[in-house]
Amino acid sequence: MAVEEKLIDIIADQLSVDKAKVVPGASFIDDLGADSLDLVELIMAMEEAFDIEIADEVAEKIVTVQDAIDHINKIS
Amino acid sequence: MVKRRVVVTGIGLVSPVGTGVERSWEALCAGRSGIGHITRYDASGQAVRIAAEVKDYNSDEHFEPKQARHLELFVQYAVVAAREALKDSGFQITPENAPRVGSIIGCGMGGLPVIEKYVQVLHTKGERRITPFFIPMAIPNMGAGQVSIFLGTKGPNLSLTTACAAGTHAVGEAFRAISTGDCDLAFTGGSEGVICPMAFAGFHAMKALSTRNDEPEKASRPFDRDRDGFIIGEGGGVLLLEELEHAKARGAKIYAEMAGYGMSGDAYHIAAPPEDGGGAILCMGNALADAGMGPGDIDYINAHGTSTPLNDEIETRAIKKVFGEQAARLAVSSTKSMTGHLLGGAGGIEAVITALALKHQMAPPTINLEQPGPECDLDYVPGQARAMEIRAAMSNSFGFGGTNAVMIMKRYEP
Numbered sequence: 001m002a003v004e005e006k007l008i009d010i011i012a013d014q015l016s017v018d019k020a021k022v023v024p025g026a027s028f029i030d031d032l033g034a035d036s037l038d039l040v041e042l043i044m045a046m047e048e049a050f051d052i053e054i055a056d057e058v059a060e061k062i063v064t065v066q067d068a069i070d071h072i073n074k075i076s
Numbered sequence: 077m078v079k080r081r082v083v084v085t086g087i088g089l090v091s092p093v094g095t096g097v098e099r100s101w102e103a104l105c106a107g108r109s110g111i112g113h114i115t116r117y118d119a120s121g122q123a124v125r126i127a128a129e130v131k132d133y134n135s136d137e138h139f140e141p142k143q144a145r146h147l148e149l150f151v152q153y154a155v156v157a158a159r160e161a162l163k164d165s166g167f168q169i170t171p172e173n174a175p176r177v178g179s180i181i182g183c184g185m186g187g188l189p190v191i192e193k194y195v196q197v198l199h200t201k202g203e204r205r206i207t208p209f210f211i212p213m214a215i216p217n218m219g220a221g222q223v224s225i226f227l228g229t230k231g232p233n234l235s236l237t238t239a240c241a242a243g244t245h246a247v248g249e250a251f252r253a254i255s256t257g258d259c260d261l262a263f264t265g266g267s268e269g270v271i272c273p274m275a276f277a278g279f280h281a282m283k284a285l286s287t288r289n290d291e292p293e294k295a296s297r298p299f300d301r302d303r304d305g306f307i308i309g310e311g312g313g314v315l316l317l318e319e320l321e322h323a324k325a326r327g328a329k330i331y332a333e334m335a336g337y338g339m340s341g342d343a344y345h346i347a348a349p350p351e352d353g354g355g356a357i358l359c360m361g362n363a364l365a366d367a368g369m370g371p372g373d374i375d376y377i378n379a380h381g382t383s384t385p386l387n388d389e390i391e392t393r394a395i396k397k398v399f400g401e402q403a404a405r406l407a408v409s410s411t412k413s414m415t416g417h418l419l420g421g422a423g424g425i426e427a428v429i430t431a432l433a434l435k436h437q438m439a440p441p442t443i444n445l446e447q448p449g450p451e452c453d454l455d456y457v458p459g460q461a462r463a464m465e466i467r468a469a470m471s472n473s474f475g476f477g478g479t480n481a482v483m484i485m486k487r488y489e490p
Contacts, residue, residue, distance in 0.1 A: 016142035037208040038142075044205060053204075 003050075003076070004069050010049055011065065014042045024066040050076050079255040083488055084331040084431045085323050086165025086316030088157035090267075091425050092128035092309050092415050096160060099132075100425075101432050104440040105461040109293040109414050111307050116271045124276045124285045126292040128309030128416025146209045147222065148187040149269030153312030153421070154219035155226050158263045161316045162227060165328060167261065169228050178231035178262035179224040180250040181314065182242030184420025184475070186216030189272040216420075219267050219312070231259035239475030240380075242266050243313065243423025244483050248337035250317050251483070255334075260319045265424030267312030275308055282347060284384060296417075297444035298381035298410035299388045299452040306382040309416030313425030332434040335468060335486040336367025342478030348386055349474060353394030356380075359480035360398045360470065367484045369468060371402040374484070376439050376469040378426045379456075381410020382417050389451045391472065396454070407439040407464060409457040414443055423473040423481065430471045430485050438463050 012019045015032050028034040034042065043059045046052070050072055054062070062068050089096060092110030093103035103110070111128045119125045130153070135144040138156050147155070158179070162169070169177060190213045197205050212218060217235030224233045232253050236245040243266025250264035279285050286305040288295035297303045323330060340362060342355035349355060364370065380391055388410075396403045411429050418425055433439055438461055445458040468486035475481075 014142070016140050037212075040208040044207065048205070 003072055006049065007046070007068055007072060010045050011042065014038070014045050022065055024064070024069065026065050027063055046072065052076055080257065081320035082251050082254045082317050082334040083320050083323050084315050084334070084485070085318045085328040086161035086167065087331065087428045087431055088160030088164065088314045089311070089425055089428050090130055090133060090153040090157050091311040091313070092130055095130065095133050097164070097428065097432070104411055104414055104429065105438060107414065107441050107443045107460060109296070109443060110309070111292045111295055111416050113292055114271065119276070122273065122276050124280050124287055125289045126286070126295055126307060127271050128307050129271055130311050146213060148190055148213050148218070149310065150183055150186065150267045150312070151218050151222045153269055153310070154181050154267040154314060155222050157265065157267065157312040157314035158223040158227060161263060161314045165316045167316065167326070167328070174228055174230040176231055176260040177229040178233065178250060178253055178259040179220045179227070179229045180232060180234045180246050180253065180262050180264045181220040181223060182236040182238070182246035182266035182420050182423060183216040183219050184237065184239045184242050184268055185270050185275070187214035188270045188275055190214050192272050192274045223263050227263065229263065231262065237420065238479045238481065239477055240417065240419050240422055241473040241475035241479050241481040242420035243425070243427065244471060244473035244481035245339070245423070247315065247423060247427045248339070248481055248483050251334040251337050254317055254319050260322045262317050263314050264317055265312065265314035265427060266418070266421040267424060268419045268421035269310045270419070271308065271310055279308065286383065294444050296383045296413045298379070298383045298413050298442055299392070299448055299456050300445050301447040301449040303383045303385060303388060303449065305384055306412065307416035309418040310421070311418055311425060312421050313428040315427055315431060330488045331431040332485040333488045336363045336369065336484035338362030338366055338482045340480045342480070344478050347476050349390045351390065353390045353397065355478055355480045356391060356394035356472065356474060357397050359482045360394065360472070363470065363482035363484050369484065371399040374468050374470050375407065375464065375466045376433055377406055377408040378430050378433070378469065378471040379408050379410045380472040380474050381412050381442065383410070383412060387474070389449060392452050392454055403454060406455065407457050407462060408454045409439055409442045411440050413445070423471065426471045426473070427483060430469045433469055434466055434485055434487050437466055439466065
């Protein structure tokens with residue numbers, strides 16, 4: 001749960017969206033208004049916050065909030 | 077080809093003496109300095125600890141947090157000033173007219189603060205921590221680019237990066253673009269935002285900056301005997317230039333008419349002007365010729381007047397050479413005495429100030445002029461603004477690289 005809460009904070013802050021909108025099924029691009037550069041920066045913020053590295057080919061598959069939660073739970 | 081007439085129909089300012097035209101103009105006419113100690117960051121270890129910061133500006137009032145984080149201050153100032161100019165003009169940008177509206181905005185340095193920040197990130201955390209927004213934040217044409225994006229202009233989208241002459245070159249090029257038909261309107265001017273350690277270290281290494289750290293309000297003293305360098309300023313000035321018939325058709329209010337534009341190069345030195353002021357003389361002459369005017373037609377000059385020992389003496393020499401016996405009659409002031417030197421933004425705010433001087437028939441003063449320096453013997457409007465007849469006014473800007481730009485505006489007469 002801690003991971004999820006921290007992640008939601010990061011996403012809401014990076015994309016300037018209300019936390020209530022950051023639901024598991026939300027797509028970063030379609031629902032949260034991100035463009036491709038926002039996504040790169042968001043992945044960087046996740047790497048920094050969780051002290052992990054997300055390879056580019058993995059990052060490409062992180063499309064929704066749930067994808068991000070799953071990935072971080074898997075590797076951290 | 078017949079050149080079309082071009083007028084100023086909107087203005088916007090974010091300056092060290094106030095955000096917004098009204099606040100800035102009131103401060104300039106009252107002779108208030110916008111210079112103080114650096115507050116943006118801890119500058120206590122610097123040789124130069126004074127600057128002309130924009131003080132009453134809060135980016136949250138103008139941008140979403142995500143936008144603001146990705147916009148350097150020089151870009152924010154350009155967009156905010158352009159929005160004020162648009163509102164002031166009463167013009168509405170529509171899908172139909174957008175292709176005929178340009179964004180032509182000068183900038184001397186661009187995103188130096190973000191470059192400084194991410195060089196440190198690169199060295200401490202490595203290249204994977206460089207934001208994808210780094211390049212779009214740093215490039216100096218993003219002022220013009222973001223004005224186009226935020227306002228929806230689709231005509232010429234250009235940035236001039238001729239150091240301290242950039243703002244005036246931009247205004248001149250916008251004037252040309254409209255007069256020759258590339259577009260019917262253009263947001264133009266200049267902006268800068270480099271209150272960061274690299275800027276102070278770099279300019280100080282050139283001995284270009286005033287070190288009067290204990291008396292910031294007295295540090296910018298153009299033409300004064302005790303001047304010792306310029307003060308870095310920040311902000312932006314944007315005008316909406318418009319083709320005359322277009323402006324008349326929509327009943328626009330008109331501040332002034334663009335009359336002439338001149339350019340030249342010194343072919344001399346990377347930073348210093350030639351002793352005889354040759355480049356400045358050529359440039360003022362070119363602008364007068366473009367306007368079809370002679371020395372007797374200009375009443376006010378908004379001088380480059382940086383408060384450096386070299387500029388003010390040589391600019392005075394150049395004015396006297398160009399204007400001959402008419403020079404003694406001119407009112408010549410340096411508003412940098414109050415705003416500091418906005419580098420690529422200087423020509424932008426000074427073009428706005430020149431338009432206001434014509435509209436209000438009022439020459440803003442040169443403050444801190446107590447004892448004129450050797451050879452500085454013109455009427456610099458010391459201390460107090462002066463109500464006077466201004467038929468036409470000239471604005472001078474000279475930049476590193478030996479690049480010069482001069483613009484002339486005149487009172488609008490139908």
